[in-house]
Amino acid sequence: MTKVGVLALQGDVREHAAAAVALGANVTLVRRPQELESVDALILPGGESTTIDKLLRAFGLRDLLMERIDAGLPVLGSCAGMILLARDLVDGIAGQQTLEAIPMTVRRNAFGRQVDSSEVALTWLPDGSPMHATFIRAPWVEAYDPEVEVLATAGDPESGVHAVAVQYGRCVATAFHPEISDELRVHQRLLELVPA
Numbered sequence: 001m002t003k004v005g006v007l008a009l010q011g012d013v014r015e016h017a018a019a020a021v022a023l024g025a026n027v028t029l030v031r032r033p034q035e036l037e038s039v040d041a042l043i044l045p046g047g048e049s050t051t052i053d054k055l056l057r058a059f060g061l062r063d064l065l066m067e068r069i070d071a072g073l074p075v076l077g078s079c080a081g082m083i084l085l086a087r088d089l090v091d092g093i094a095g096q097q098t099l100e101a102i103p104m105t106v107r108r109n110a111f112g113r114q115v116d117s118s119e120v121a122l123t124w125l126p127d128g129s130p131m132h133a134t135f136i137r138a139p140w141v142e143a144y145d146p147e148v149e150v151l152a153t154a155g156d157p158e159s160g161v162h163a164v165a166v167q168y169g170r171c172v173a174t175a176f177h178p179e180i181s182d183e184l185r186v187h188q189r190l191l192e193l194v195p196a
């Protein structure tokens with residue numbers, strides 16, 4: 001059975017764990033290096049990217065995680081998790097670090113403040129199907145290298161259209177929260193990236 005880790009330092013860990021279990025995965029909560037070593041895929045939950053960044057370093061997980069991603073570990077990051085996967089940030093706080101896993105620039109809090117959370121009807125570009133997405137103080141992808149695949153976009157006449165779901169190698173990132181809207185296609189994509 002595929003062993004999916006959920007980084008459990010801060011954020012909506014339980015919802016991601018439930019999505020992975022619904023897809024038949026075995027879930028491990030990851031707080032220690034040994035737990036990170038043992039998983040076949042990892043989910044970086046939504047929450048607060050500045051806090052998760054600090055805790056990753058405090059728990060001695062950041063370097064190991066960067067090594068595992070380099071070696072091909074499939075990773076899904078939602079919202080704060082997307083921020084953590086970005087190579088570059090706009091509106092990060094002083095000293096904020098990322099895992100530099102996807103060659104993209106992500107703008108934090110791009111879609112507005114917490115109270116501006118929204119529900120948006122998107123198109124899931126891999127198969128053209130509709131997808132209902134929940135954005136909570138969400139980032140967007142401001143720029144990305146040509147090798148990055150765009151899985152969904154969102155926008156309005158004011159802000160323009162931005163990538164809000166992307167994939168690069170075995171890393172998938174969404175600005176929205178598939179784990180809280182009964183949406184399993186994004187987690188399914190992560191599981192499909194686990195080598196047989």
Ligand code: GLN
Pocket residue numbers: 045046047048049050078079080081083108109136137138139
């Ligand atoms: N604004 C948060 C951050 O910068 C992300 C919000 C979320 O994960 N829902 O980390």
